[in-house]
Amino acid sequence: MDTCEMMVFKDCKDTSAISGFLLQDRKSSKYVQELVSLYDEQDGSKKNNNNISNTIKIDWKNFRKFDNVKIEASSKEGILCIRADKFPDRTYYVGKPTSDQWFAIPNHKPVDQFPTEQVGLVVLTSDPLTFKMVTLSPKCGANRATNYYGYRCDVFDSRTWTWKRGINDVVLPKMVLFVRQNESLVVNGLIHWLTTDGRVVVFDHEDETYRRFPLPKGVNSLRSSLIEYEGKLGLVTTSEKEGKQLWVVEDDDDSRHHHNWRLIKQQNQDFRSIGILVVQETEVMKFGGFCAQHVFPFRSNFEPIRLEGGA
Secondary structure: OOEOOOEEEOOOOOOOEEEEEEEEEEEOOEEEEEEEEOEOOOOOOEOOOOOOOOEEEEEEOOOOOOOEEEEEEEOOOOOEEEEEEEOOEEEEEEEEHHHOEEEEEOOOOOOOOOOOOEEEEEEEEEOOEEEEEEEEEEEEEEEOOOOEEEEEEEEEEOOOOEEEEOOOOEEEEOOOOEOOOOOOEEEOOEEEEEEOOOEEEEEEOOOOEEEEEEOOOOOOHHHEEEEEEOOEEEEEEEEOOOEEEEEEEEOOOOOOOOOEEEEEEOOOOOHHHHOOOOOOOOOOOEEOOEEOOEEEEEEEEOOOOOEOOOO
8 A cells, every 4th residue: 555645735724624625627638626715714714605716725746757636536524536647557546635645546457448437435434544436437339239338337445455346337328428527426325426317326335236316307417516415415506597506305214215306495595505616607616717627525624544454
């Protein structure tokens, strides 16, 4: 297991915790990232969520040898999964940026044969740190008999520090894709992804099964983002007719298999109160003079982590 000091939050004066959003985009073929804090670093008071000019610079030091560094997934425990590229190789790291602790994940498949398209990160325990990392890689071609596309599923378990092939492939109808500007979201231990046909893919890392369920009627997944709202799966949508809306999946007797959406907030209500940094209107989320394509909610303390397992 390799460790290294990778990312530094410059000028961060809060020694207890930090909360905000990691913004990521491409500039001159390279990924760039900044952290927007929602709280004042001195007194802890909440900032104006629409004012993102005071950002915290991110420096991927000690990784100058890599051509590119990309954030792939985040967790509410302050743990990130990143990908470091050095052509033709790429290496995944999982770690805690606020304590500068990172762990290299061993390679498990030919990158050129099965390029990873989606990544999910589930933190099982935070002290000591244990986690699972799930990757989905498109398989060549569609199944002509069913007209469906398959995604190879691989699961990394930090407790054994090994990869295993998932029990089932994730299968989507032909011409249906994962929404690229939406990252994976973990709520109640389940990984969620949006797809272009207006559905959510839910992956259960415990039994390595998945299912799909629809978004609210009339909602365009390309103008939507999954969020966690008060411990539930939520969805923020934008449309010309309805403006901005917040939907939440209602709990029921079998909430893992039945999903009833309820409208919580509409355009004329204060979205800042739920900590959303205009996640749909990416043209507003500008840093460095351009728009952020990827937004990762982030909150973390500065305590070191202990990793259980490893190699």
